[in-house]
Amino acid sequence: MRIAVLPSSNEIATLVADMYSELLAKKPNAVLGLATGSSPVPVYDELVRRYEAGDISFADARAFLLDEYVGLPVDHPEGYRNFIERVFAGRVNFAPDAVVGPNGQADDVEAAASEYQEQMESAGWVDLQILGIGTDGHIAFNEPGGSLTSPVHTQVLTKQTREDNARFFDGDISKVPSLALTQGLETISHAKKIVLVAEGKQKAEAVAQMVEGGVSALWPATVLQFHNDVTIMVDERAASELKLIDHYRAVWDAQ
Ligand code: F6R
DSSP: OOEEEEEEEHHHHHHHHHHHHHHHOOOTEEEEEEOOSSSTTHHHHHHHHHHHSSSSOOOTTTTEEEEEEESTTTTTTHHHHHHHHHHHHTHHHOOTEEEEOTTTTOSHHHHHHHHHHHHHHHHHHHSSEOOOOOOSSSSSBBBBTTTTOSSSSSEOOOHHHHHHHGGTTTTTTGGGGSSEOOOOOOHTTTTTTTEEEOOOOHHHHHHHHHSSSOEEEEEEEEGGGGGGSEEEEETTTTTTOOTTTHHHHHHHHHH
16 A cells, blocks of 8 residues: 555645546546545546646546445435536536446345446446545445455445435434445455545544454455555645554655
């Protein structure tokens, strides 16, 4: 893992957008992995800025979302397909149907999970995946206590995740769905390159466990220790519980 401790979300957004820009310059038909939630929003704003400046194009790219709530109405603004359309996809030039997510409205969600895994495999998996991390150490919606080798699957959300996400649902946890469809940890591990972004003190314990903890179902993000191309970009507060922080700074500065 490469760890970058950066002063603010501006620097994080610039460096992650550089990774997307470099990929698309080399491979215009790249497969992008998109996360929802608040962490990647500054990255998406920066990518939109570059698109509007004519520096980057998504015309030939495809994108897969990490996850989707199960049971929200198709037009619910917090459905992740709608969220990504609003904050990113609808603001750049993806082709129609180029951005897809798991089908949280399917009658048979287990079948929808398998179909999504197959769709990703047929696309040759993701070239560059952006991730956030939950305060309980989840990536996508892989909650603690699950398999470290799961494909796309249905996931019961923890109380902590539903509390954290209640801010998107008028602060009312009862409005946050309790079930989601999510890429599994095995699905995510197929991504050729991964960048995870985290900001704020509330992420510090999860970040320290992910980078320095023992690999365990208790902290699902620890599975990223097995991936050979992961960059973690964090602000000072999210980095504040890392024991080897001085070493990570030295390694980052040396590259
Ligand atoms: C979203 C997702 C989640 C979030 C995580 C952090 O697609 O997969 O793992 O990345 O819950 O959410 P924020 O960024 O809102 O703190």
